[in-house]
Amino acid sequence: MKFRVERDALAEAVAWTAKSLPNRPSVPVLAGVMLRVTDGNLRVSGFDYEVSSQVTVEVQGDADGAALVSGRLLAEITKALPAKPVDIAAVGAHLELVCGSARFTLPTMPVEDYPALPEMPQSAGTVDAAAFATAVAQVAVAAGRDETLPMMTGVRVELSGSTLSMLATDRYRLALREIQWRPDDPEVSINALVPARTLNDTAKALGPLGGEVTLALAQGAAGEGMVGLAGGTRRTTSRLLDGANYPPVRSLFPATHNAEARVPVSTLIEVVKRVALVAERTTPVLLSFSADGLVVEAGGSEEARASEAMEATFTGEALTIGFNPQYLIDGLANLGSQTAMLSFVDAFKPAVISPAGEDGEVIPGYRYLIMPIRVSR
Amino acid sequence: MGRSQSLPRGGDPRFGPDADDSDSPILHVDMDAFFAAVEVRRRPELRGKAVIVGGVGPRGVVSSASYEARRYGVRSAMPTSQARARCPHAVYLPPDFSAYTAASRAVMQIFRDVTPLVEPLSLDEAFLDVTGARRLFGSPAAIARLIRRRVADEQALTCSVGVAPSKFLAKLGSTRAKPDGLLVVPPGQVLDFLHPLPVDALWGVGERAAETLRRFGLATVGDLAEAPLGMLRRAVGAASAAHLHELAWGRDPRRVSPEHVDKSIGAEVTFDADVADPLEIRRALLALSAKVGVRLRGSGQVGRTVSLKVRLADFRTVNRSRTLGVPTDTAREMFDTVWALYTALDPGERIRLVGVRVEGLAPAQGAPRQLTLGAPERGWREAEAVADAAAARFGRSVIGPASLLADRDSRRKENPPHP
Numbered sequence: 001m002k003f004r005v006e007r008d009a010l011a012e013a014v015a016w017t018a019k020s021l022p023n024r025p026s027v028p029v030l031a032g033v034m035l036r037v038t039d040g041n042l043r044v045s046g047f048d049y050e051v052s053s054q055v056t057v058e059v060q061g062d063a064d065g066a067a068l069v070s071g072r073l074l075a076e077i078t079k080a081l082p083a084k085p086v087d088i089a090a091v092g093a094h095l096e097l098v099c100g101s102a103r104f105t106l107p108t109m110p111v112e113d114y115p116a117l118p119e120m121p122q123s124a125g126t127v128d129a130a131a132f133a134t135a136v137a138q139v140a141v142a143a144g145r146d147e148t149l150p151m152m153t154g155v156r157v158e159l160s161g162s163t164l165s166m167l168a169t170d171r172y173r174l175a176l177r178e179i180q181w182r183p184d185d186p187e188v189s190i191n192a193l194v195p196a197r198t199l200n201d202t203a204k205a206l207g208p209l210g211g212e213v214t215l216a217l218a219q220g221a222a223g224e225g226m227v228g229l230a231g232g233t234r235r236t237t238s239r240l241l242d243g244a245n246y247p248p249v250r251s252l253f254p255a256t257h258n259a260e261a262r263v264p265v266s267t268l269i270e271v272v273k274r275v276a277l278v279a280e281r282t283t284p285v286l287l288s289f290s291a292d293g294l295v296v297e298a299g300g301s302e303e304a305r306a307s308e309a310m311e312a313t314f315t316g317e318a319l320t321i322g323f324n325p326q327y328l329i330d331g332l333a334n335l336g337s338q339t340a341m342l343s344f345v346d347a348f349k350p351a352v353i354s355p356a357g358e359d360g361e362v363i364p365g366y367r368y369l370i371m372p373i374r375v376s377r
Numbered sequence: 378m379g380r381s382q383s384l385p386r387g388g389d390p391r392f393g394p395d396a397d398d399s400d401s402p403i404l405h406v407d408m409d410a411f412f413a414a415v416e417v418r419r420r421p422e423l424r425g426k427a428v429i430v431g432g433v434g435p436r437g438v439v440s441s442a443s444y445e446a447r448r449y450g451v452r453s454a455m456p457t458s459q460a461r462a463r464c465p466h467a468v469y470l471p472p473d474f475s476a477y478t479a480a481s482r483a484v485m486q487i488f489r490d491v492t493p494l495v496e497p498l499s500l501d502e503a504f505l506d507v508t509g510a511r512r513l514f515g516s517p518a519a520i521a522r523l524i525r526r527r528v529a530d531e532q533a534l535t536c537s538v539g540v541a542p543s544k545f546l547a548k549l550g551s552t553r554a555k556p557d558g559l560l561v562v563p564p565g566q567v568l569d570f571l572h573p574l575p576v577d578a579l580w581g582v583g584e585r586a587a588e589t590l591r592r593f594g595l596a597t598v599g600d601l602a603e604a605p606l607g608m609l610r611r612a613v614g615a616a617s618a619a620h621l622h623e624l625a626w627g628r629d630p631r632r633v634s635p636e637h638v639d640k641s642i643g644a645e646v647t648f649d650a651d652v653a654d655p656l657e658i659r660r661a662l663l664a665l666s667a668k669v670g671v672r673l674r675g676s677g678q679v680g681r682t683v684s685l686k687v688r689l690a691d692f693r694t695v696n697r698s699r700t701l702g703v704p705t706d707t708a709r710e711m712f713d714t715v716w717a718l719y720t721a722l723d724p725g726e727r728i729r730l731v732g733v734r735v736e737g738l739a740p741a742q743g744a745p746r747q748l749t750l751g752a753p754e755r756g757w758r759e760a761e762a763v764a765d766a767a768a769a770r771f772g773r774s775v776i777g778p779a780s781l782l783a784d785r786d787s788r789r790k791e792n793p794p795h796p
Contacts, residue, residue, distance in 0.1 A: 283745050
């Protein structure tokens with residue numbers, strides 16, 4: 001194997017692949033990235049039996065072939081290379097890398113020990129890459145991180161005709177995003193539970209490339225139990241989580257509400273962050289809404305206390321409600337609008353945050369539900 | 378109480394009741410063979426006999442042994458089977474905690490008549506700070522004599538008292554005074570008292586640490602006091618080294634704090650025979666969670682960290698814990714957590730003991746509670762509060778998890794299933 005490649009193209013390809021490599025690989029070859037050259041194309045791939053990623057780069061190929069080298073090391077080296085063409089060649093059990101006056105020799109691992117990457121499942125349709133990245137971020141923030149509750153660590157993806165819905169909850173908040181997409185089959189109806197971290201990392205990496213992302217999800221066909229995401233020359237596959245018993249969480253959004261408030265998003269985030277400095281890990285920030293506006297408070301009678309007033313348009317009976325400050329900020333920071341509409345049933349029922357336009361009208365498509373903290377028993 | 382055997386005792390006049398007690402205001406009062414003594418008190422025919430209170434099952438351990446039984450080498454924490462081998466003629470009784478609790482309350486009340494600064498350590502021992510009581514009741518030694526007399530007259534029980542300048546010295550004192558004795562450690566003679574003692578007399582030195590210290594040539598507290606700190610650190614680690622060095626020089630700044638706050642609440646069970654059946658483990662964890670839940674709610678606290686303890690048949694012990702997002706006091710949440718921990722642990726071996734513990738305690742009153750999506754507004758917490766109320770009125774046995782019914786009434790096991 002021998003080829004010449006642009007430094008930036010190589011660095012990006014290796015970084016993308018090395019990102020999904022396991023920290024503690026179960027077998028040593030999984031710490032490697034595979035470099036394979038065929039017909040002037042370099043394919044860089046990584047795999048940890050759960051997630052695989054692969055990217056294709058055009059190169060000036062002198063000899064076809066393959067080599068397996070430490071992904072982490074190659075990623076660090078390529079990131080630090082000068083902006084010059086890179087020559088790479090497999091020489092015996094080593095990989096020679098020359099860039100300008102820099103020269104590296106890396107040991108290789110046996111190519112034949114590397115497992116075959118899973119096939120991409122069948123394509124289900126395409127979606128705008130940037131819109132998809134934003135939507136995934138809005139939902140993934142509500143997913144749980146507790147590995148002992150695996151179902152909560154996933155984003156439920158529902159493909160129903162031209163609507164792509166994503167849902168995630170850690171039992172304390174719940175985010176729901178619906179966007180339009182282009183299904184291959186207009187009658188498509190597929191549900192899948194995708195690991196939230198992989199989905200978010202991948203969508204975030206594909207978003208800035210622009211164009212379209214292909215969503216590959218097959219039901220009752222080859223590749224079942226897998227999800228594939230492809231954009232440009234990059235593709236990622238991931239094993240799905242078992243979502244057969246995913247609870248019907250949509251029904252948890254209250255059907256009606258008794259009070260609503262419109263608040264400037266960036267101001268509320270700043271105020272909550274400031275006031276929450278005195279809140280301990282399990283203590284809430286208290287939001288008191290009235291016709292006069294909003295007062296945000298935190299702290300106990302014997303500990304440090306803070307309060308701050310801000311403007312808000314409120315309709316309904318005056319209400320004081322407590323929230324975990326981080327949960328509140330997570331929802332506000334991902335709204336993508338300047339105004340937030342908060343709707344309440346009462347201080348002990350789920351509250352819903354939605355983006356609102358200049359006119360105060362709710363912009364449909366995203367809802368973030370947050371369970372209050374009950375302060376007195 | 379298990380340590381008394383390792384200490385020399387004797388009637389050294391330097392530490393007798395008439396030693397200088399003017400700067401020794403801390404008392405440690407330890408009831409003598411408490412559970413056994415309470416049993417003897419209500420059954421006078423047992424007086425003078427070997428009485429052993431403890432678990433009577435195949436894996437029971439001795440909780441308390443009368444001094445007549447100790448003569449045969451019976452000690453608390455010894456397996457009951459071993460006690461039976463050494464002292465087959467003793468009267469073996471299962472523990473009756475309600476009787477001991479009542480007796481303990483009466484005794485503690487006597488202490489509180491003397492000073493409000495009473496820090497109970499368990500049912501049968503307490504620290505007292507009598508600094509402020511001297512004008513009313515006399516010197517610390519006089520107060521100790523008063524307490525011993527009142528406990529004997531009013532409760533027909535005996536106790537031993539250590540009088541010293543600090544808590545750990547007072548505790549050593551009461552241990553050396555046992556049974557039915559009084560020992561005063563004057564401030565000027567602390568080191569004379571302390572340094573001849575074996576290292577395992579110190580608080581925090583167990584069998585294993587004592588063994589390590591002995592390997593470093595440190596047999597007595599005096600050896601330990603003179604040992605270079607660097608060597609001590611290598612032997613027992615930096616934290617213990619500093620602590621032990623302070624103790625060895627008689628320094629113990631801890632005060633008597635009547636507001637003794639539990640750091641954790643837990644319960645565990647040793648199976649009569651090692652268990653492999655996950656269903657039986659599940660039931661045990663459910664019962665333990667229920668027990669801990671009752672105690673937690675009874676104490677008006679909630680806890681954040683739930684931990685599981687598993688001891689395998691070969692005595693290897695594994696602990697696993699998880700910190701919840703929201704503090705809890707419900708048995709249901711504790712059980713869900715320990716069961717998840719147990720399932721993840723998947724020991725795959727026979728199990729000797731399981732335990733459930735809740736740490737990170739805080740007062741429940743006013744504790745914020747993060748509500749959970751989809752949980753009914755009135756859930757397990759309310760159900761368990763109702764169960765507590767019912768149990769308070771009719772006794773614990775009237776209400777509990779249905780899957781534990783078979784344990785309570787074994788006849789049900791044999792009942793044919795309903796058609």
